[in-house]
Amino acid sequence: MGQVGWKSLCLSLFDYKTEKYVIAKNKKVGILYRVVQLSILAYLVGWVFVVKKGYQDSDTSIQSSVITKLKGVAFTNTSELGERLWDVADYVIPPQGENVFFVMTNLIVTPNQRQDTCPESTGIRDALCSKNRDCPAGEAVIAGNGVKTGRCLKVGSNTNGTCEILAWCPVEKKSKTKKPLLANAENFTVYIKNSIRFPKFKFSKTNVLNTDNDSYLKNCHYSEQHLYCPIFHLGKLVTWAGNNFQDMASEGGVIGIQIEWDCDLDKPPSECNPHYSFSRLDNKFAEKSISSGYNFRFAKYYRDAEGVEYRTLIKAYGIRFDVMVNGKAGKFNVIPMIINVGSGLALMGAVSKRIILFMDERKASEPEPCPNPVVEMFPG
DSSP, X not given: OOHHHHHHHHHHTTOOOOOOOOOOOOHHHHHHHHHHHHHHXXXXXXXXXXXXXXXXXXXXOOEEEEEEEEEOOEEEEETTTEEEEEOHHXXXXXXXXXXXXXXXXXXXXXXXXXXXXXXXXXXXXXXXXXXXXXXXXXXXXXXSSSEEEEEEEOOTTOSOEEEEEEEEESOOOOOOOSSOTTGGGGGOEEEEEEEEEETTTTEEEEXXXXXXXXXXXXXXXXXXXXXXXXXXXXXXXXXXXXXXXXXXXXXXXXXXXXXXXXXXXXXXXXXXXXXXEEEEOSOOSOTTOTTOSOEEEEEEEEEOTTOOEEEEEEEEEEEEEEEEEEEEEEEEOHHHHHHHHHHHHHHHHHHHHHHHHHHHHHHHHSOOOOOOOOOOOOOO
């Protein structure tokens, strides 16, 4: 390329080009153009800036900690345990509550279990037998309580029986009371302290009222008028989730406690408040479903005077509470505002170009008008 070519190329870098503008003398096109412009403007102002706060920088990486503490006592009188007083060390599992805690409301107790041989439960299908060959020694009972010994135990003149097993004997009881043993748990209270932090803005807050009054937490209970009192009645938590506590306490279940922090940091910190919602998370829709409810087993071990180990097996039914925290914070920042304004202007420009192309295509598709015919007049 010659010197003249390079010179013209360099000079072309400083050329200024303008867009082509077309004035359409058409009311329909003009109205359409203005409607589209107003729609884009309404979207930009109403949705992007007012609803979504597009002028703010946001932080959704919330850092959260949850501390829970329960209070309440209950009294039971059963044939297995006799008279017994239950406090938080007995019915709260684990004792050091965090974002998940379990409150025992009903139980099946099998006391004085020792490692021995005994007949398997009749409700275990794999343990049913009619002869010893049906109980091969050393084979574990499927979904059962122990290992088969090779003997088929029958009661009286029955032709069928159950396999003898090596297990913790006697095997677990299957029946439970219709009324929950710890029905009084409805009146227990739980303290849920939630501390949050948005690291991008170095903003921290808690759901406990900042006060020097030591008696505040002893006398208050959560309500819409007391958002910063984190003391909740268990019965009300279940009611707010749309369930009856006594019905749920018999078979157990799972309740979700959602704490939402939506903070506009352009406003005073007092405007950043927690919002609570409650829901049942286990299978509540199928009342007769075998998967509904919540339970698990644990045992307490002892030794007798001869040093032989024995235990009390407890199948615990109760309500598990899951505390879930999420949120976001926003604060004014000129960069996202410029980006959103620029996007809106670019969208308006794209619409203008599209209408111009539409007018050019329409003009090109119209047939050219025919010339007026020439009529010659001859005198008669």
